[in-house]
Amino acid sequence: MEEYAQIVDKIRGALLGGAVGDALGWPIEFQSLAQIRSEYGPAGVTGFLPGRPVPHRITDDTQMTLFTAEGLLRCPAGADPIPSLRRAYLRWLDTQYHPGPGPTPDGWLATQQFLYDVRAPGNACMGGPASAAEGL
Incomplete structure (x- = not known):
């Protein structure tokens, strides 16, 4: 039983770590390393960025990670x-x-209001599920 709890803790930690990293990194997602260091110093981003909402908003990547985990x-x-x-x-x-x-939301995750926010998902993220929906 302890081994199971450790696995669950590792999975929880991976999901949380990914979400935190995503929240910290979304404002610089498309910048080069040189641009990041130029703007934020040699260490890059090491905390919440000034002028950004705190806590940072959830991104489309984190949204999809949560739904992937739920699907599994x-x-x-x-x-x-x-x-x-x-x-x-x-x-x-x-x-x-x-x-x-x-x-009548399908499951607990679909009841979470904070997930109902468009965060600029790419064409593949939008098009793939939309194409799959047409086949239903």
């Missing part, structure tokens, strides 16, 4: 994860087109 958690043991992931990405896509959860 919903997949029955030993089953092909693709159908579960497909449904998870469709739930995420719903957060990009609606201002909040509908009257």
Whole structure:
């Protein structure tokens, strides 16, 4: 049982660490290392950036990571994860087109209002799930 708890802690830590790194890094996502060092010094970004909202907002990358994790958690043991992931990405896509959860959200994650915010996802992120939805 202790080994299971350690695995869960590692997964939780990886998800949290990714979200924190994403929150710190989104303002400089498309800058080169030279641009970052020029603007923020040789160490780069080491904390919340001045003039940015604190806490930093969740990004599309973190949104999709959460829905990926949910899709994997919903997949029955030993089953092909693709159908579960497909449904998870469709739930995420719903957060990009609606201002909040509908009257019958599909699962706990889909009830979280903070996820219903468009954070400039790329064409592949929007187009892939939208194409999958057409096949339903």
